[in-house]
Amino acid sequence: MRPILIVGSIAFDTLHLGGKCHSKVLGGSATYASMSAAHFNPVQLVGVVGQDFPDSATKLLRDRGVDLAGLEIAQGETFHWEGRYSEDLSSRETLRTDLNVFADFKPKIPQSFRKAPFVMLGNIDPTLQIEVLEQIDKPAFVLADTMNLWIDIRQNELKTLCSRVDMLVLNDEEARQLTDKANLVHAAKALRALGPKQVVIKKGEHGALLFQNDEVFALPALPLASVVDPTGAGDTFAGALIGYLARSNDLSSNSVRRSLAYGSVLASFCVEGVGMERVSKISTADVDARYEQLRGLTSF
Amino acid sequence: MRPILIVGSIAFDTLHLGGKCHSKVLGGSATYASMSAAHFNPVQLVGVVGQDFPDSATKLLRDRGVDLAGLEIAQGETFHWEGRYSEDLSSRETLRTDLNVFADFKPKIPQSFRKAPFVMLGNIDPTLQIEVLEQIDKPAFVLADTMNLWIDIRQNELKTLCSRVDMLVLNDEEARQLTDKANLVHAAKALRALGPKQVVIKKGEHGALLFQNDEVFALPALPLASVVDPTGAGDTFAGALIGYLARSNDLSSNSVRRSLAYGSVLASFCVEGVGMERVSKISTADVDARYEQLRGLTSF
Numbered sequence: 001m002r003p004i005l006i007v008g009s010i011a012f013d014t015l016h017l018g019g020k021c022h023s024k025v026l027g028g029s030a031t032y033a034s035m036s037a038a039h040f041n042p043v044q045l046v047g048v049v050g051q052d053f054p055d056s057a058t059k060l061l062r063d064r065g066v067d068l069a070g071l072e073i074a075q076g077e078t079f080h081w082e083g084r085y086s087e088d089l090s091s092r093e094t095l096r097t098d099l100n101v102f103a104d105f106k107p108k109i110p111q112s113f114r115k116a117p118f119v120m121l122g123n124i125d126p127t128l129q130i131e132v133l134e135q136i137d138k139p140a141f142v143l144a145d146t147m148n149l150w151i152d153i154r155q156n157e158l159k160t161l162c163s164r165v166d167m168l169v170l171n172d173e174e175a176r177q178l179t180d181k182a183n184l185v186h187a188a189k190a191l192r193a194l195g196p197k198q199v200v201i202k203k204g205e206h207g208a209l210l211f212q213n214d215e216v217f218a219l220p221a222l223p224l225a226s227v228v229d230p231t232g233a234g235d236t237f238a239g240a241l242i243g244y245l246a247r248s249n250d251l252s253s254n255s256v257r258r259s260l261a262y263g264s265v266l267a268s269f270c271v272e273g274v275g276m277e278r279v280s281k282i283s284t285a286d287v288d289a290r291y292e293q294l295r296g297l298t299s300f
Numbered sequence: 301m302r303p304i305l306i307v308g309s310i311a312f313d314t315l316h317l318g319g320k321c322h323s324k325v326l327g328g329s330a331t332y333a334s335m336s337a338a339h340f341n342p343v344q345l346v347g348v349v350g351q352d353f354p355d356s357a358t359k360l361l362r363d364r365g366v367d368l369a370g371l372e373i374a375q376g377e378t379f380h381w382e383g384r385y386s387e388d389l390s391s392r393e394t395l396r397t398d399l400n401v402f403a404d405f406k407p408k409i410p411q412s413f414r415k416a417p418f419v420m421l422g423n424i425d426p427t428l429q430i431e432v433l434e435q436i437d438k439p440a441f442v443l444a445d446t447m448n449l450w451i452d453i454r455q456n457e458l459k460t461l462c463s464r465v466d467m468l469v470l471n472d473e474e475a476r477q478l479t480d481k482a483n484l485v486h487a488a489k490a491l492r493a494l495g496p497k498q499v500v501i502k503k504g505e506h507g508a509l510l511f512q513n514d515e516v517f518a519l520p521a522l523p524l525a526s527v528v529d530p531t532g533a534g535d536t537f538a539g540a541l542i543g544y545l546a547r548s549n550d551l552s553s554n555s556v557r558r559s560l561a562y563g564s565v566l567a568s569f570c571v572e573g574v575g576m577e578r579v580s581k582i583s584t585a586d587v588d589a590r591y592e593q594l595r596g597l598t599s600f
Contacts (some may be wrong), residue, residue: 206506220518257600270518300557
C-alpha cells in the first residue's frame, strides 16, 4: 500500500444554499481531499482542529481509511467558514471567517508519515506547504493546490513552492491571475516553466485541462441534473486524482489522464450533496460505474 | 452526392478586434456555414446580397463548392454589422446594424434546391426559417440555429420551428433563456420536448453538449494558443456538423457525435483568423489532422 499524505485545512462550514442554511457542515481542503483519496488508497491526514471537533467526524474519516495520527487537537475552536452561494451556484460570497485554531497552524508531520510516496499539499498558505516539504523524505509525487488569496498575498512563496512540486492544481481564473496571461495555453506554459511537470486547470462545470510533456488533455465534466453544493468539489477532485495515482502507482501520461477522470467522477458526487454527505456514502462500484459513464460520455 | 441546402444571412462585418478595425469582412450565418459545410459536401446557398457584393466573394464561395443559384442580388447594399469585442474576446457589443437588402429578405428556394436531403436553417427570423420548410420536399435531416434576439421577440414562432426540425443548435445562455431552466440537463430535456431529436448546446471555448435519445455527449473545445476572431464560429461549427452528416449519410448517434467533433475542428480554424481567412485556406488534410488531434486530446 502506498499511503497518501494529505495536509490542509479542516473546518466547519456554514453554507447558505438556495435559501436554506446548513450549519456545522464538516469541511476544509484536507477533509474533502482525504475523504475522496481514501476511496482509492490509505490516507494519512495532517491538520488541526479544536476541542469542539466531534467523535462523529473522526469516526467518519477513520471508517473511510484515514489515519488520524497527524490530527492535532488544539485549545480553542475549529476553523469556521460561512458563505452564501448565488442561486445558480456559480458564485459565492464569504460572510464570515473564524480562523480559530487554524490561525496558528504549523503542520507537524508525524515520523510515521514522513516516507509517504504520494503527497497532497491542500490549499493552505504556501509558506506552510513548503514547511511540509522540509519535513518529509523525497516523495514520488507531490501535488499542490492553491487559491486566489495566496496569489494575492504570497505570490513569491507560491512560485517557490511550484519549483518543488510535480503537479500544480488550480482553477482557470487563478491560472490567469498567477501568470497574467488570459489564454490558458499560454498560462499553462508559464506555470510549467515555474517547475511542475503537470499543470491541471479546473474549470468547474466545464471540466478540466491537463498540460504535461507536449500534450494537452481536455476533460469535460459530467453534465449533472442535480447540483446541490459546490463546496469542496476542487479538493475532492484533487484527492481522487492523487488517490488513483497512488493506487495505480503509474505516473505515465495516460495514467495521469485517467486520474483526472477519477477526480471529475468524485467531484460530480461531491456537488450532488451538501458537504460530504454524498461522497461519504458512495461505494467503489458507484465510482467505477460513473467512471465508465464519463468514458461513454466523451468518446467518439 | 447529397447536397446541403443552407439558408441564412450574408453580410459584411466591421470588426473591432484588439484595437484594430477590420472593415468589409465577408460574414453572415449562411456564408460561414456554407464555407464550412462545403469542406465536406456540395452546398446550395440561399440568401440575399446587395449590388455591392463583389465578384471576389462569389468566387470564394464557388471555388469552395457552393452553388449560388439561390443567391438573390437585390437593389441596395448588403447587410452590414459592426461590433467591438472585449480584449479577452469573451464578449462583444453591437455598434451598428444596417439591415439594408436583408430587411425585406424572403427566402426563395430554387426548384433545383427543393429536394436537398440535408437542410441547415441558419440564424435568421424563425418565421423565415418556417417559410423555407414550406417550400421544400421532406428532407432527411433539418438543423436549425437561432439566437437570443429571436427568443426575445419570436418565441412562439421559434417553438413552432422546433417541432419541425431534427436538430436544434444554440448556445448555453440561449438554452437557459428559451426554457427558463438554469441547469443545462433540464434545459436540454425541455428543448427536446419541443420536438428536435437532437439538441446541441454550444459553450464556446468550453466545447459543446449533445443530447440525443437517452444519452449525453460532452465534447471539449481544442485549447488554442491563438484566438483572433470569434465571429462566425457557431455558424462554422453547425456547417461542418451538417456537412459531415451529409458526407457520411449516417444519422446514427455515433455519427452525430463525430459530426460535433468536425464542427469543433472547423470552428477552431475559424477563430484563428479574421472572418473566413483561415477557414477558406485549410485543406481536407488540415481538417483530418486536427480531428485526430481532438480525438487524442480527449481520450483516456
